[in-house]
Amino acid sequence: MMTDASQPPAINSTSVLDWYDRHARTLAWRVSPEARRQGVRPDPYRVWLSEVMLQQTTIGAATRYYLRFLELWPSVEALAAAPREAVLVEWAGLGYYARARNLHACAQVVVDEHQGVFPDNAAALMKLPGIGAYTSAAIAAICHDEPVAVLDGNVERVLARYLALETPVRDAKPLLRRELQRAVPARAGDFAQAMMDLGATICAPRTALCTLCPLQPDCCAAAQSEPTAYPVRPAKAERPVRYGHAYVICDRDGDVYLRTRPDTGLLAAMTEVPTSEWLPEPTGPGYPIEADWHPSGRVVHVFTHFRLELEVWRTVLDDRSQLTDGWWSDPRDARSEALPSLFRKVLAQALD
DNA sequence: AAACCGGGGAT
DNA sequence: ATCCCAGGTTT
Structure with a gap:
């Protein structure tokens, strides 16, 4: 439990990166930590495409769409040149269809106004259609190691537990962002992906494998009886049929x-x-x-x-x-x- | 700040 | 049945 008298524990990004070097998931759009060390850089087009598909969407659902899109449209120029209808056809079944319209519009802006090159920083990326706070930070960190806080639903859960946050995440996002920003190391891209992997594999919604977690030593929730009690959720309004x-x-x-x-x-x-x-x-x-x-x-x-x-x-x-x-x-x-x-x-x- | 926007998988 | 997911846009 955080108190006014005690500062929240700092996030040990070195431990997180060490864990990531050993346990990084293999994902279709990901450049492994080993490959990154050898100088391989992620393709911003592929990172962007994957991030948009992964908005509110599980990896299992998004992966086959990602591979199909890459096969049909291997570059931002190819995607921009495609008829919008074709993009919607291929997106069908993935949901949140505004993403597909924004994806196509974004490709055209990148080609028409940025010479086919995605902006290399989060602030500029966020001006593009369909790219908000999370996606802009993710692309900038993963592709360019920009030291920005990449805060998605997974990381929110990890941090809410780490801090034993007693308020709903919605009301504490600025705090979470500050605490995460404070911890961002030079390997910003690997750190961002590491935190998301932690949330997906160790600090999962219904399960917390605290004995395997690199953040366990300083985690406020792990010190309590039920780490999965966090994040606390506000009562959700029910909507009529x-x-x-x-x-x-x-x-x-x-x-x-x-x-x-x-x-x-x-x-x-x-x-x-x-x-x-x-x-x-x-x-x-x-x-x-x-x-x-x-x-x-x-x-x-x-x-x-x-x-x-x-x-x-x-x-x-x-x-x-x-x-x-x-x-x-x-x-x-x-x-x-x-x-x-x-x-x-x-x-x-x-x-x- | 809150509502809206889909679908699939896990439990 | 319920929850949740690598969120963004609109009001």
Whole structure:
């Protein structure tokens, strides 16, 4: 427990780096500590691409997308030259689709205004679309060893435990940033990655393997009975369920009707099957659909997803020309559409 | 400062 | 079912 009378314990970055030299994870975008010692420098494009994909996303989910993007677009110039639609198609399933739009916009800014070279410092990086406090610091530290505090969810947890922080992280970020900044060594990039690896493998959300941790000697939480009691979390506000319809419209050949969502809001600019406005409550199969393309529709499924409840209505249409805003597609070719997971599941259920 | 934005994996 | 994740943007 921190008191006013005692300074928080300093973070022993030497211990952390020693641990990292022995236990660094192997990741597709990472240059190992050994290779860095031999002079290998990370490619800012790859680091940026990985960091954006890893925003609120686990390594397991992001890695195959990272490898696919690198295969399709091995340089920032290649990505900038790609149609936005192609980027959205490849991003489909990864979530938080504003990231994909910002990724593409950022690539174009780097090419058009920075001669294809990412800025080499955190302050300049943060001006780019989709790059905030965390990502700018991570790129600058990892690629250029800029001595900046790289504070992500993992590191927040490590520090909240190290300091036995009694307030929610949200209210103590400046303190955490100061304490972390105070510890940043010359090997800033390895230190940043080391702290994140610690949070991922030793000081995990539900498990704390304190006997293996290089910070254990000075850790306030390790000295207590339950280190995993930190970080303390504020009571989260619960949000109401939203209701709507999804209309799976097929023609006689089995093609389904798809269209593009608006450029803002939920799943912006992505592909969808037609959906209704938000409804105050479920309507059930008797609900009158005021649309001449819906002659024989029926509810085939109720789909629940992320505080969203969609009644899936299926209908077969003889005359394609009744629908003109979108296009018809073979659902077996869903890979080539910018379809979020939600609509992939809706289609799979409705066509099962 | 708080709300919004998706999805998957672990428990 | 609930929590959490290599957060950023908008209001």
